[in-house]
């Protein structure tokens with residue numbers, strides 16, 4: 001009997017130590033990767049586009065007369081609410097949220113936007129149903145069930161804004177880029193931007209890094225784009241220069 005207890009204790013002890021090591025490595029890697037990110041400060045950045053900074057992530061808001069379209073929804077609902085307030089943006093006036101994907105740092109503010117329709121890629125639903133998971137037993141989730149699914153290369157007219165969806169899978173199953181009014185491209189997490197040049201996404205956070213890298217080629221040849229807005233690496237007003245040297 002005593003021997004059995006000893007064996008059980010050894011097994012449990014080993015599992016606890018393993019769990020702590022894996023957890024420790026994960027948090028160390030998470031912190032070191034997010035420290036390299038450089039989102040822009042909350043504020044108006046160009047024309048009618050505003051950035052909202054929430055720790056290491058940006059969401060964006062496009063002003064359309066007296067209403068707004070949001071790209072993503074931040075990682076902390078209270079931070080998003082406070083930052084929007086600084087800009088005098090009433091979340092009730094947001095009529096649409098275009099989600100680049102459904103990772104937790106992109107959807108937390110969704111409940112703030114009660115009057116908005118929520119859009120995401122059809123393929124991204126696999127991340128919500130648990131068909132695809134980045135971490136075993138952990139699915140993505142959003143607070144709304146009435147989201148609208150978008151196809152690849154779908155044009156959407158919201159107010160006066162014209163949005164074209166480009167499926168760029170890899171970071172998640174349905175990572176979507178949005179080309180808004182031809183010249184503004186919102187890329188979510190599918191790429192990095194360092195010194196004005198495109199780079200690959202952060203492998204540690206990708207579901208399929210190879211596929212994510214391949215997907216970048218889908219957005220490097222868009223004739224009318226002038227700006228790229230990323231979720232973690234700021235933005236550039238020189239699309240041509242950013243994509244010029246990109247190689248898979």
Ligand SMILES: [Zn+2]
Nearest residue numbers: 103105189231
């Ligand atoms: Zn992200």
